[in-house]
Amino acid sequence: MSDQQYNDSLGYNIHMVSHFIQNLYNEELSQYDLTHSQAKVIYLLAKYGDQTQSDLQKKLHIKASSMNGIVDSLLKHERIQKVSCSKDKRSKWITLTEKGLELHGNILRIIEEIESKASQGLSEEEQIIMVSWLKKMQANLKPSGRD
Template structure:
């Protein structure tokens, strides 16, 4: 039987980590009746304020069309709104609606606290390994650009 390449092992592990994070976000967002990815997007908007879809896509690591679909569903539920730029009508920003922002901030703060609590259970040595490993992976992948 052929051994799995290192690249595939890394991708599988990253996928498993993202799955765990999405499941935790799904659990945190269940009372709000939104999905994990919708919750993550709402968290980004709550944290950073209004943003262009392309900027949200970069933060989430998803395509513009995928993010646009998530925003469409959130907009139908009155959770986000699109605003045209006054300087350039072609530019559209997305922001959390004021009413929902207050409600969501409570949930997002709680989810953030729980995630931080889980991470704080790691020893300083484990945290250093995590940061070093992720930074090394990032550096290796950035070398491919050159």
């Protein structure tokens, strides 16, 4: 494969867009001492409520060791807390603290800004089509047995 073919390949261009978006998120979120991964946990907890660490890990499609690091950092900064499950004492629920909840509005604003920047020059129809294509690709590449 020539350099030109590589630069024009689907995978390369998706990777570059993902890389640039990740960098923008981390740059914007750094003012709140957050990483993109930590912000995703806060977002999921604010949107869907308390969850187990295992449930969050599955939604983020990351390894347990990565999830442990994210949870430890959020606990250290008092953005989340672990609460014992009344039905199963071995299970812990992850819940947002007031500090974590306060960050949610800032995270939503940053998401809107980055989405707007990334979609400049694309019509609403083009954006809908692109999301549809990306979802198909996700389904093609998702490891079996995962949602």
